[in-house]
Amino acid sequence: MSPEAKKALKGKILADIVALKADIERLEALTQPIPPDDAIGRISRMEAIHEKSINETALDAAKTRLIRLELALSKIDHPDFGICVECGEAIAAGRIMLMPESTRCVKCAE
Numbered sequence: 001m002s003p004e005a006k007k008a009l010k011g012k013i014l015a016d017i018v019a020l021k022a023d024i025e026r027l028e029a030l031t032q033p034i035p036p037d038d039a040i041g042r043i044s045r046m047e048a049i050h051e052k053s054i055n056e057t058a059l060d061a062a063k064t065r066l067i068r069l070e071l072a073l074s075k076i077d078h079p080d081f082g083i084c085v086e087c088g089e090a091i092a093a094g095r096i097m098l099m100p101e102s103t104r105c106v107k108c109a110e
């Protein structure tokens with residue numbers, strides 16, 4: 001990976017982290033405890049519980065991705081960065097740009 005590509009990638013990871021943190025904050029607000037039935041009605045409470053569980057799944061995914069992105073950022077200057085942990089081949093630049101947290105090439109990730 002060229003120094004220019006690495007610099008661009010670093011910028012992208014940082015931007016992704018900022019966006020993810022905003023997303024996590026928003027999702028955390030949406031996954032607060034739901035008020036009892038008599039406060040909002042039974043049907044809308046059921047809907048709220050359903051929505052909350054969807055948001056909780058999204059929140060978990062966002063938190064996991066944040067950890068991976070921070071890890072990728074901490075390893076970006078390491079000589080092994082962008083090398084597949086399975087086969088030792090370089091991971092395609094397009095894949096790294098799209099998913100900087102990738103530790104496997106497309107072939108090994110399948």
Ligand SMILES: [Zn+2]
Nearest residue numbers: 084087105108
């Ligand atoms: Zn591989």
